[in-house]
Amino acid sequence: MGKAWTFGENMNTDEIIPGRFNITIDPLELAKNVFCEVKPEYSKNIKPGDIIVGGQNFGCGSSREHAPIAIKGSQTKCIIAPSFARIFFRNAINIGLPILECPEAVAGIREGDEVDVDLSSGQIRNLTSGATFQARPLPDFVLKIAEAGGIVNFLKEHDIQELMA
Amino acid sequence: MGTLIEEIFSRKAGRPVQAGEIVLLDVDYIMSHDNTTPLAIKAFREIGKPLHDKNRIVLHLDHAYPAPNVMAAENHRKIIDFVKEQELPHLFMQGVCHQVMLEEGFITPGAIVIGADSHSNTYGVMGAFGAGLGSTEIAVAWVTGKCWFKVPETIRIELRGRTQPGVYAKDVMIHIAGLLGMDGGTYRSVEFGGEYIESLPMHERIIFPNMSTEIGAKCGLIAADQVTIDYLENETPATGPFEIIQPVNPRYERIIELDVSALTPQVACHPDVDNVKPLEQVEGLEVHEVYIGTCTNARYEDLEIVANMLKGKRVNPLVRVIVTPASQRIHKKAMQNGLIEILMDAGCTVTGTGCGACIGRHGGILAPGERALTTMNRNFVGRMGSPLAEIYLASPATAAATALTGRITDPRGFLK
Known part of the structure; x- marks a missing residue:
């Protein structure tokens, strides 16, 4: 259970973490400046378990993995959005940052609402309003990566061909 | 197919694969x-x-x-x-x-x-x-x-x-x-x-x-x-042979x-690439920097367009006009053919190749309150440094015309 932090449509990677901070790859260091221009209070007040509720095309822009790493470093539990930009989508899965596509939840959650998310079932409960939502299921091979905690961990134990098996 | x-x-x-x-x-x-x-x-x-x-x-x-x-x-x-x-x-x-x-x-x-x-x-x-x-x-x-x-x-x-x-x-x-x-x-x-x-x-x-x-x-x-x-x-x-692959009975x-025939010069305005206007709607807007560079528009032919428009002229003396060729090979060819000299004589700063300014690292960073017209592909807030700066995207010709006047300017009046 955590508090919802809401963001607008087309949240781009420069807004998530401006290019000038990408000189480090340390998640905690990056997390200090995550959303520093669009929502500076986020990095100061986020608590582990809080969730991000984004608009459509979340994470558009550059391929910088610093963006999902900075968000993961901020200890957020997951990101819910109607849709994600494609590179951000892949990057988040690959580094083990949970993301859920659910337009209904985005419409039904406001800033500061208490939200409970069951990542394995994709069920999202807004405890403030009492509404529940079901996120779109992720493809099997994506679940395999997510269950391993990211693609690096997956490859330590498996051959890449096993993704498609 | x-x-x-x-x-x-x-x-x-x-094997044949299909969308999805x-x-x-x-x-x-x-x-x-x-x-x-x-x-x-x-x-x-x-x-x-x-x-x-x-x-x-x-x-x-x-x-x-x-x-x-x-x-x-x-x-x-x-x-x-x-x-x-x-x-x-x-x-x-x-x-x-x-x-x-x-x-x-x-x-x-x-x-x-x-x-x-x-x-x-x-x-x-x-x-x-x-x-x-x-x-x-x-x-x-x-x-x-x-x-x-x-x-x-x-x-x-x-x-x-x-x-x-x-x-x-x-x-x-x-x-x-x-x-x-x-x-x-x-x-x-x-x-x-x-x-x-x-x-x-x-x-x-x-x-x-x-x-x-x-x-x-x-x-x-x-x-x-x-x-x-x-x-x-x-x-x-x-080295070839190269295979020419075409769509075959495609399902789009x-x-x-x-039809592009009637299109006029366009500008992607601060702060989004899809905030697009015909140039005439933003004409005259003051700029503080003109940046001609990046993987989008800093090839030899782009520099040639700019040099042809700036030849024998001076850019606005209060505007930083920065030209960053997309590669050393382009830079060298532009040098051999006299383009770099024309650009320098016109008051441009020609830098070594690289991506620096386009990602706000170095070589053309913007101050708060400044506005740049660039040949880049992306104008996100903070992209070129200060989040309080504005970035406008356009063609190299529009960049050259704008460099001369210090205001967003239609290039069509400057073509020889």
């Missing part, structure tokens, strides 16, 4: 640069397996090169040490990665090239699949030689007619970005074709795949033709038809 992306992926898969399928494909080249390689090296060490094929790995130092600070220098050190350790054959410090990938012949029709840079879509200009990925996936491809893809649906953009003098591919693509919006091509392959595209030389074609990234596209493709083959044979070390998700 299928769209261009289905045809390209089917050849690699060794997930495929695991061999990649021909894996590109990364000084911004994204350090993370890939870290992931590579964590995976703990050997490289699959070092010949497929291509590294560039261009994003913060020459190093503007100690941390950037440390990144370069880390990459060069890795190249030595693994005995990698392809390390370049001679220009913006995407331009060098084309110049060095790594991109050929039907190739699958992934890059840890969102503008890897650029490679679609050769009828190849090019797409951006994150650093971790680059490391995965280093180790496995493979990458998974969902075969995308295709939006076909059919372009007819010829542009008027003073209107360029950049104006057309900015116009398309305005029509489709920043998420108009998300997860899609965007196929550019039609008589207008076929009439264009390579340096103008490049704009479309390059900026397909700005509408969210997975890839932006132009089918190879004789122009492609001539470029490969005359301008690159690539959507077809957009446009």
Whole structure:
């Protein structure tokens, strides 16, 4: 259970973490400046378990993995959005940052609402309003990566061909 | 049978594939640069397996090169040490990665090239699949030689007619970005074709795949033709035979038809690429910097357009006009042919090649309250430094006209 932090449509990677901070790859260091221009209070007040509720095309822009790493470093539990930009989508899965596509939840959650998310079932409960939502299921091979905690961990134990098996 | 992306992926898969399928494909080249390689090296060490094929790995130092600070220098050190350790054959410090990938012949029709840079879509200009990925996936491809893809649906953009003098591919693509919006091509392959595209030389074609990234596209493709083959044979070390792959009885998700004949110069205005207006609506807006550079519009022909417009004139003395050629090869040719001298005499600052200003690292950073007109592909808030600066995107000709007056200016009054 955590508090919802809401963001607008087309949240781009420069807004998530401006290019000038990408000189480090340390998640905690990056997390200090995550959303520093669009929502500076986020990095100061986020608590582990809080969730991000984004608009459509979340994470558009550059391929910088610093963006999902900075968000993961901020200890957020997951990101819910109607849709994600494609590179951000892949990057988040690959580094083990949970993301859920659910337009209904985005419409039904406001800033500061208490939200409970069951990542394995994709069920999202807004405890403030009492509404529940079901996120779109992720493809099997994506679940395999997510269950391993990211693609690096997956490859330590498996051959890449096993993704498609 | 299928769209261009289905045809390209089917050849690699060794069987017919269709939109919606997930495929695991061999990649021909894996590109990364000084911004994204350090993370890939870290992931590579964590995976703990050997490289699959070092010949497929291509590294560039261009994003913060020459190093503007100690941390950037440390990144370069880390990459060069890795190249030595693994005995990698392809390390370049001679220009913006995407331009060098084309110049060095790594991109050929039907190739699958992934890059840890969102503008890897650029490679679609050769009828190849090019797409951006994150650093971790680059490391995965280093180790496995493979990458998974969902075969995308295709939006076909059919372009007819010829542009008027003073209107360029950049104006057309900015116009398309305005029509489709920043998420108009998300997860899609965007196929550019039609008589207008076929009439264009390579340096103008490049704009479309390059900026397909700005509408969210997975890839932006132009089918190879004789122009492609001539470029490969005359301008690159690539050796054929090259296969010309075309769509075959394609089923498109959507077809957009446009006639470019009546289009006027366009500007993508602060703060989004899809905030597009005809230039006349923003004409006269004061600018503090004009930046001509990047993987979008800093090729020899772009510099030639600018030099022709600035020859014998002086740019506005209160405006910083910065020209950054897209590669050393372009810089050298521009020097040999007198373009650099013309630009310098006109008051431009010509810098060494690289990406620095476009990602707010160095070589043209903006102060709060400033406005820049640039030939870049992206104008996000804070992109060139201060989040309180504004970035406007336009063609090299519009940039040259604007450099002369210090205000956003229609280039059509300056053409000889």
